[in-house]
Amino acid sequence: MKTTTVLLAATALVALAGCSKKRPETLPPAPGVAPSVGEGAEGAGYGQGGTGGAATPGSNADFVRSVQSNTINFGLDQYDIDPTARAILDSQVEWLARFPNVRVTIEGHCDERGTREYNLALGDRRANAAKNYLVARGVDAGRIRTISYGKERPVALGSDEASWAQNRRAVTVVLG
Secondary structure (H helix, E strand, C coil), X not given: CHHHHHHHHHHHXXXXXXXXXXXXXXXXXXXXXXXXXXXXXXXXXXXXXXXXXXXXXXXXXXXXXXXXXXXXXXXXXXXXXXXXXXXXXXXXXXHHHHCCCCCEEEEEECCCCCCHHHHHHHHHHHHHHHHHHHHHCCCCHHHEEEEEEECCXXXXXXXXXXXXXXXXXXXXXXXX
């Protein structure tokens, strides 16, 4: 009985010792320092280079600074490119023409309503609508990747029309 108790105590000590964690040498940034969820890679800090926070030409930060917007919005259950979206995408076409080796990802997003499957499919249609517009304006399709996040990455938290309208979007992100 005594050897069983000693064995159990030794096993418990070994298990606890294996669970201890070392403090990392470099701590992650504090909350609020990193870009917010809706901004992800399109935040102003991503892809910056040089000194003093200057955007490196061809970087995501340069893209966000140079185009009308990196985001186009859609109506409820829609994925058509309206005149406002066309103007935004045209400014993206101009920037992409200046940097012919840059690749981008277009992220499709939806509001919280609807099933996960429906929203993933709708986000895919939105991302592909933006891609097809850019390709029709002369951007090589091989430079553009699309992904749908459905309702998983809202930029506006809330269950009201204003929040939903912000979340129905396609976002163009320059790949680093």
